[in-house]
Amino acid sequence: MFKPKSYKRYKPEGIYDAIIIGSGIGGMAAGSLLSQKGYKVLLLEQHYTPGGFTHTFKRGDWEWDVGLHYIGEVNKSNSFLKLLFDEISDGSLHWHEMSDVYDKVIIAGRQFNFPKGVNNLKAYLKQEFPGEEAAIDEYFNLIFKAANAALLFFMEKTFPAWVSKLIGNLMGYWFHQYSDRTTLEVLQSLTKNKELIGVLTAQFGDYGCPPSKSSFAIHAMVVKHYLGGGAYPVGGSQSISNSILPIIEKGGGETLVGARVKQVVIKNGTATGVEMEDGRILKAKHIISNAGAYITYTELLPKQYGAAVGIPGQVPNSPSHLSLYIGIDEDITPYLNGNGNFWIYPTADHDATIEAFGKDMNAEFPVMYISFPSSKDPHWKEKHPNKSTVEIISVAKYDWFKEWENDRWKHRGEEYEALKEKFSQRMLKYLYKAVPQLEGKISFYELSTPLSTKLFANYKFGEIYGLDHTPERFRMKNLRPATAIKNFYLTGQDIVSVGIGGALIAGALTAQVITGNNYLTQISKKKKDMKKLGK
Template sequence: MKDLFHKSLSRRSFLRYIAATMATTAVDWFKIEAMASTVEPKSDYPVVVIGAGIGGLVAATYLAKNGFPVTVIEQHDVPGGYVTSFERGEFKFDVAPHYTLGLSPFLEYLGIQEKVELVKPPEFFRVITPEHDLILPQEDPRGIIRVLSEKFPHEEQGIKSFMSLLNGLLQEWVKPFDMKTISSTHPIMWNLSKLNTAQVFDQHFKDPRLKAVLCIFGSGFGLPPSRLPALVFSPGTAASIYVGREYVKPCGQGFSNALMQAIENNRGRVILKTEVESILAKDGTVTGVRTTNGKTYTAKAVISNASAPATFEKMLSPGHVPDSYMAKLRTYRPSHSYFLVWLGLNKELRGKFKGFQNVVIPEHYDPEDDDKATSACNASKTRFQVYIYDALYSGYSKPGKSTVKILMQCGYRPWKHFEADYFAGKKEAYRKEKDRIAQILIERAESKVIPGLKSMIEVMDAATPLTHRRYTKNPEGAVLGYEHSMDNYWIYRNKNRTPIKGLYLASAWGSPGGGVNPVVRGGQSAFTDLMLDWAKIK
């Protein structure tokens, strides 16, 4: 069998690649910083960033470090967007999953590596199916082959060929490409760009049970394999297997706070509990923003970390956005949302239950049926995940306690009829439905992952797509911006440079999309586009 991860691509080399891609692959990063140094006087180039999600914070951090006056305006009382945490009693809960890949070089560049500690889970995944209980090892492609081949011996050759494909893709991914020659220089990448994930699975496997297990590698994208681009699924899967996933210790809020502090330490401003009402523009060029309290902030450029629909349809006056651009945006769909249950337990689970991220696959095994159940928020039928945070490291919770989160991807449609009453403060029917679904998920988690779970619960809270919409104002409570659909991914993804001069996107709604690492790159991309444009002016 071909060496799965060739010696020429050591882990150190791949981490360097991660650093390079996070600093953009299409341009020379040192050249960009050199360009930034020529834009003078800096006081003539103020920038406003709308929103303190990770993409907005990253863009603002780069601006502040390069001496530009930057003001971040955030509606919430804490920075971070979905990478935030909250407290209930003696427990601290992360809002959403926020694993990262190779984040260390980025932290070092920004000088915040001492403020953000990264820890690796003890395993890649624990996967619980109707027939198997699998532990997929961390940073061990051969171990993953061994585990899968033991459970699916009739698919061993397909498993090996699939892993070889991922290896080959990584070899290509570290090399720059030109779209004029990509079919010959990067044949694997080019071939995958024309396929969905289901088609790739069909090339290697026949057993639907194995396909269902492998779907979890791309489960965060919220699309069934028939609609998920292979070139979205495959690079992230390969990188996760090789580099290994990491989580921020003690919680995701620490990453967001470190970015905010870096901005402020470099003379930038972060204004919380303040909402931007409108983006001001004249003759097709932005001039600043106005907040709901009536204050105006003048800007040479505006970077929006808000949703694209809010940016273009609510914050900008009619006539500023080309009709063709809006027509294209309206063909894109918001991504899935989450139903979340947070549990504070009165027992210590560390060392007593295996698995940090436990994925439970339903009996039908069919990812297409699973997608239908997800869209309908059918908690009895769909796949769900149980995170045992104390498995990450000792001391996550207080002595004698444990912290657990149950996650189910969820569509917005089942919650839409509660919308008007919810935002009017009439939540009785809504709460009844939320509690019903939460109890189903708790019972399933008790049955499949943590026996006796209900008797341990000391604190419980839950969130629906309406909760996400309320706190982020994302349409339909979307957690990944626009879907990573076949017409909106990779080089085809909605660009961060917009048709309005001086307006850029730095969020999951732009390029490369949603997820912690992608929005970090999105923030860097917005900064890069801005420097390229200002260099042309000079």
Template sequence: MHKKNYETFSSDMDFSGYEYFVIGSGIGGLTAATWLAKAGKKVAVFERHYVPGGFTHSFKRKHGFKWDVGVHYVGNMDKNESLLGMFNFITDDKLKWESMGNVYDVVHVGGKKYQFRAGKENFRKQFIAYFPKEEDVINKYISLIEKANKRGAAFFFEKVFEPWLSKSLGWIIRKRYAHYSQKTTWEVLSKLTDNKLLIAVLCGQCGNYGLSPKYSSFGAHAMVIAHFMEGGYYPKGGADKICHNIIEVLNALGSKVFINADVQEIITKNNKVTGIKIDNTVIKSSNVISNVGVDNTFNQLLSKSAKKRCNFNLREVKPASGHMCLYIGLNKSSAELNLPKHNVWYYANENTDELIEKTNLADAPNNFAYISFPSAKDSEWETENPGTSTIQAMSVGLYDWFSAYENQPWMNRDDAYKKMKANFEMTMLNKIYSLFPQLKGHVQVTEVSSPLSTRHFSNYKHGEIYGLAHTPNRFKLPFLRPKTKIKGLKLTGQDITLVGVSGAMLSGVLCATTILKLRSWRVFKKMNKANKTVTV
């Protein structure tokens, strides 16, 4: 049980001592806030929800069951990885991680299972064993992943460049990365092989970036594949340990997080930020960081004239797709039910694009399903919740399926909407039972979320969890960088970099670096010094 370490916003609070204001308490905003706080700045983070953390928070229901909303596993958390050092730094080494074991994902395609094993060479050997005639293809694929990510690292770092450097050296960096980012995953893989089954299995984790092979950028695919290649990890005690440990560090540094603080407007004058408006209360400020997505920032929080100055245009990139999720609580432990630590990716056949593109609500779980077992990944679950376990099962959920009910209140929508959720629950449960028949008779609690649920809590207008779709066009948008053309307004979050916890965290570092400039190296030195004393 987390001790409350945040405050409820009130219009009579005095914010005059704060130097920076962050809108949104997701991991991108919290990372930027912590870096600034460690550089001696006083930061206030505003969260519209009644709990902080964005997609790193968890929620509880009856019988004590708790589920994560966004963090199902994280990669690159080996003791030698920089991402672990970053987490250690922003949580003062309070956040602990557990390995999911040698196998972190199992992909089911057409009735066959394919394991993703931790470690590049284990990954290579396992896939060659599955597809012995494709050894050369698999070796080329891994090499392409590595080359793409070397270019990608420079591409993301370029986002902190000043305009003059971005137009010169930055142009070269972007052009070199375009060789990978401006091709779809299908374009790249189909040139390597005509084996549709191999392509389907290699793209088995495509739900991690929200697009099937014919639509996703190979750059995004390469980043996500490499992120998990050394194995999957899960935070001890659940995903909300991430945000609560970071908030404790912020509090110790004199900064704070405020909930129920729904920012209505970023106020500008003469192309400069002058404040923000919350509940019709104006808080003066010349430094604002938005972590609520570029669509919300430019289309909801800024005036038309301010938006125009930023050359903001999303015509070529749509929001990422939504999803359906079934949350399950069981009346036996993970050990008793033999639940795995690894995730399951189920596909009815090898036609990944068709399964996802042409699905409907009635058949979605029969075509595609992602199944995660958070209680099995967390060694503390059984101690805190003996004799119980949890599952999360997701599938495609298009916003258009539910848009007729978007203006109805949460938890009080029409019976027709409730029936749609009930039908999804039944279909998904049957799919789970077909894969794990031992679970029959042990389901105690269920709850279904739709894209409308995501919209209600995250304020993403189309119920998307991944922000902007990870298409090739996404990587061409010039305004996806921390610094905007409005003085005093910075951006952070997964839209600026890439999907997921690590992508959003990177955006927070880039945002802080943009603000601190050369002073950011002092923070880097603090981080490196702290990490040298850490034992994992």
């Protein structure tokens, strides 16, 4: 278990090669790759625990993940993401494959399964939707075309500005054929069957933006990501920081928690360090922000930089969410019929239900996601015998909780607690419907609100996934590692896409721009070589 230093007790000195603001997977990945190239890295995390959305927290004998329930494309030893994870963790991070059915979608009471393997999923859908065979084939055709076009688009983000000016548009051309269209537009061009559209877009919660607003590109990337099945980190998501942060230390660097950066120090258009909340200045040759584009451009940098790149304003923030963390004094695996996640929807029209709920918090929840983390981790039972965890997630408006935004954590008063309790009871009903055997067995539950996301991850409005994934987002020229400020860089989900995989690739892109080492090409080559050798 990696133990980071606390900024309260340890004040770093000297000039670092790189300071990274935020220890999300993007920041950790960039930090690991830079450390392996000899850079002395200082990773600064405002929370009391590292990892960003990969961190876990404990209550009694239970432990929960915050922002990782399943990830795709790591089940095969030669997959790009698996190889990149190996690179940043020196092969010490391991994955456990989920059950064949990784997602179970329930729409208006009818269940649909998402089985591992594109051919299995296609065959299943064709059986459930007779007469829609051609639409289903064309849908998967477009999923692959859009997701594959993303590679060139993201590679272009590492090019110097003058090269981008010359060939940037060309490299993004194919990707924009898909990213400029909404998910709904594309699906409505394939079929009139509303239930089928509801099922095919049922994973929209993974990117947080309903079909009429989301770019088809993010839909395609997320769907393709999971086609080979889901996986979960062995030992839970805190294993991610436990496997990466020692590499930064080995390279002479440090990770500090409780270390909140107030702003980036810029002299004559060049970033030279950061000012901490206590006024101390820490210096480095390169400054990287993993704090999300919104916070970076509205709080960490002088406002004129944000105005120049169109933040805030050009792209909305993603919605905020509620998470109900549940503890049970029993191994619940026998009740589950596999460890797949549930996605529960009242109707197939996700846009309409999201809109109705946004206007009235007492309307039916537009989506309910249920995950069973303890049943996904092969090491859980050793560490937590006869205990189980469940997590239930849905959307919520920040405004519903705004009146308590300045109150201290755990001191927000009775009215706030009563609101939380009301939401918790409503959410528990979905669990009992999905797994009736769990009724009466809950020993513990705690609800996190958008205020928790704001406090622990510093997303200003408790946004679940940073910037929203609309078509406009993928047209923003400045969501890339290098910025207009010399020696100042961005990393994390906003420059690639939501998801552990997206933010991880962002970390590699940022390290690539700083070191000049072409990680993406190297990993792609490794992948091809392994495939040739049949590994």
